Amino acid sequence: MGxxxxxxxxxxxxxxxxxxxxxxxxxxxxxxxxASDGPYDVVVVGAGVFGAWTAYMLAxxxxxxxxxxxxxxxxxxxxxxxxxxxxxMGYGDQEIYTRWAMRSLGLWKSLATPAGAPPVFQQAGVLxxxxxxxxxxxxxxxxxxxxxxxxxxxxxxxxxRRWPQIAFAPEAWAILEPESGFxxxxxxxxxxxxxxRAEGADYFQESVLPQNGxxxxxxxxxxxxxxxxxxxxxFACGPWLPKVFPELLGDRIFPTRQxxxxxxxxxxxxxxxxxxxxxxxxxxxEIYGLPDFEGRGFKVAPDRHGPAFDPDTGARIVxxxxxxxxxxxxxxxxxxxxDAPVVLxxxxxxxxxxxxxxxxxxxxxxxxxWLVGGGSGHGFKHGPAVGEYVAERIAKGGPVExxxxxxxxxxxxxxxxx
Ligand SMILES: Cc1cc2nc3c(=O)[nH]c(=O)nc-3n(C[C@H](O)[C@H](O)[C@H](O)COP(=O)(O)OP(=O)(O)OC[C@H]3O[C@@H](n4cnc5c(N)ncnc54)[C@H](O)[C@@H]3O)c2cc1C
Numbered sequence: 526m527g528x529x530x531x532x533x534x535x536x537x538x539x540x541x542x543x544x545x546x547x548x549x550x551x552x553x554x555x556x557x558x559x560a561s562d563g564p565y566d567v568v569v570v571g572a573g574v575f576g577a578w579t580a581y582m583l584a585x586x587x588x589x590x591x592x593x594x595x596x597x598x599x600x601x602x603x604x605x606x607x608x609x610x611x612x613x614m615g616y617g618d619q620e621i622y623t624r625w626a627m628r629s630l631g632l633w634k635s636l637a638t639p640a641g642a643p644p645v646f647q648q649a650g651v652l653x654x655x656x657x658x659x660x661x662x663x664x665x666x667x668x669x670x671x672x673x674x675x676x677x678x679x680x681x682x683x684x685x686r687r688w689p690q691i692a693f694a695p696e697a698w699a700i701l702e703p704e705s706g707f708x709x710x711x712x713x714x715x716x717x718x719x720x721x722r723a724e725g726a727d728y729f730q731e732s733v734l735p736q737n738g739x740x741x742x743x744x745x746x747x748x749x750x751x752x753x754x755x756x757x758x759x760f761a762c763g764p765w766l767p768k769v770f771p772e773l774l775g776d777r778i779f780p781t782r783q784x785x786x787x788x789x790x791x792x793x794x795x796x797x798x799x800x801x802x803x804x805x806x807x808x809x810x811e812i813y814g815l816p817d818f819e820g821r822g823f824k825v826a827p828d829r830h831g832p833a834f835d836p837d838t839g840a841r842i843v844x845x846x847x848x849x850x851x852x853x854x855x856x857x858x859x860x861x862x863x864d865a866p867v868v869l870x871x872x873x874x875x876x877x878x879x880x881x882x883x884x885x886x887x888x889x890x891x892x893x894x895w896l897v898g899g900g901s902g903h904g905f906k907h908g909p910a911v912g913e914y915v916a917e918r919i920a921k922g923g924p925v926e927x928x929x930x931x932x933x934x935x936x937x938x939x940x941x942x943x
Pocket of ligand 1: 612
């Protein structure tokens with residue numbers, strides 16, 4: 526990525542737009558660390574969505590920040606790689622995630638994007654498909670109502686009327702979030718890192734060596750032999766966290782192999798693009814999808830956790846077994862795509878915690894080291910809120926939210942957050 530100046534960016538909306546330096550000089554930002562703590566205030570290891578937003582928030586507050594990534598921002602191995610990610614507000618009764626998604630949506634919408642590039646947020650709407658008695662969806666409905674998220678409850682007849690290209694199950698009903706949609710993932714991460722650099726952050730393509738120290742961290746060492754010093758360190762290494770902290774996180778973050786398929790509608794058939802097609806989720810079948818965007822195909826992906834996966838060396842080729850299952854579902858739910866070709870297949874990994882809650886905590890023995898990850902298949906949308914939260918904890922200190930703490934991360938998987 527080339528060095529970028531702020532002038533190259535345009536804001537996508539007016540009030541509250543980010544891409545400027547809102548907090549620079551703000552009274553609660555403490556002064557920089559002393560020179561003896563190193564040239565940087567904060568080193569952020571990992572330029573996925575969590576690290577990128579953390580670095581950007583810190584740099585916007587006037588901190589001297591270095592961002593390090595082994596393969597590049599939003600690289601093809603990263604959990605934040607790929608073209609698109611859904612952003613929904615509904616989270617059952619897990620209100621903190623609804624609030625964070627609301628906060629993040631505002632920040633994504635106001636993100637300054639390079640001139641000529643599409644906005645990173647695409648307002649396609651999100652359709653949460655339920656059936657019969659469905660406690661998760663009923664709780665979601667209550668939470669959206671309570672927190673003031675614009676939504677509609679749709680019965681089966683209304684679903685058929687609005688989306689005749691979808692063959693809903695007989696007992697289906699749904700929630701529509703018309704103001705939600707999807708994010709252009711790779712493009713978004715690259716944009717946030719560019720903005721962080723425009724705020725003065727330095728970016729280095731470097732791989733940081735595994736950590737096992739217990740005394741206060743003063744620097745990180747890279748595979749190429751560089752040593753980079755700072756006062757604080759944020760490790761936002763996604764599915765690599767178990768490799769970077771093998772003793773601490775080796776059995777607390779579970780990377781799983783996830784397959785994604787893109788089906789090609791016939792030329793000129795706009796029924797599978799926005800605005801005719803929203804983002805949709807069918808929790809009963811553990812599958813979700815996104816509209817065809819820029820001709821890349823109609824995205825369909827199982828949400829059920831796959832087998833364990835190595836983010837460095839795992840083969841990223843989809844399997845015929847998963848394709849057969851996905852094609853059976855597509856033929857049933859989207860009959861017009863029954864024989865549509867797969868135009869693209871991707872393998873990515875979730876970096877699951879035991880129950881799906883994020884990990885955002887200080888290292889138990891090194892209080893200037895932050896562990897940030899555990900996106901668990903739903904983290905992308907929350908990047909802005911995660912970055913803001915970490916930057917604020919670094920600035921102000923104080924305890925972290927209990928559910929994000931390392932202490933709550935079990936060694937067995939028992940998914941509870943979707
Ligand atoms: C198929 C799939 C679909 C998903 N769908 C959605 C969705 O629709 N909506 C949603 O909100 N979320 C979704 N998610 C989840 C979301 O994408 C992730 O939770 C999120 O991207 C995690 O970001 P991260 O920054 O923690 O990790 P990553 O993006 O993996 O970033 C970690 C970075 O750290 C770097 N790194 C690792 N080790 C080192 C080292 N030693 N030195 C230097 N750098 C290092 C890596 O190169 C990488 O760039 C999905 C995930 C997948 C895989």
